[in-house]
Amino acid sequence: MEIIDEDDEEVKRLMLRISRKEITLCDSCDTFFDYIPQKTTCDECKKKKHREYYQCPEVKERMREYQREYQQRPEVKAKKREYSREYEQRPERKARKRERYLHKKKLREEE
Numbered sequence: 850m851e852i853i854d855e856d857d858e859e860v861k862r863l864m865l866r867i868s869r870k871e872i873t874l875c876d877s878c879d880t881f882f883d884y885i886p887q888k889t890t891c892d893e894c895k896k897k898k899h900r901e902y903y904q905c906p907e908v909k910e911r912m913r914e915y916q917r918e919y920q921q922r923p924e925v926k927a928k929k930r931e932y933s934r935e936y937e938q939r940p941e942r943k944a945r946k947r948e949r950y951l952h953k954k955k956l957r958e959e960e
């Protein structure tokens with residue numbers, strides 16, 4: 850407790866509140882927050898850490914890998930196939946396909 854200036858009443862008051870477990874000083878910024886057991890980081894920093902965590906390339910890569918794995922699952926593949934079959938059956942989709950086909954055909958004929 851020697852690092853605390855004796856005259857600094859505010860700091861003393863805060864230290865007292867910390868020792869009474871009324872408040873906690875955030876471990877990554879200067880914010881005090883209501884004491885909650887096991888909680889050492891304020892909500893803001895926690896959110897920030899969380900965001901940073903998902904921005905980390907390794908984590909991103911892991912998530913992409915997980916997603917790839919997920920999409921390789923037979924039940925997921927089946928659902929995807931079903932969806933795309935349905936999608937291909939839509940009239941606007943058919944029209945678009947035919948349009949593209951005719952366009953390509955026309956280009957080929959022009960060559």
Ligand SMILES: [Zn+2]
Nearest residue numbers: 875878891894
């Ligand atoms: Zn904080």
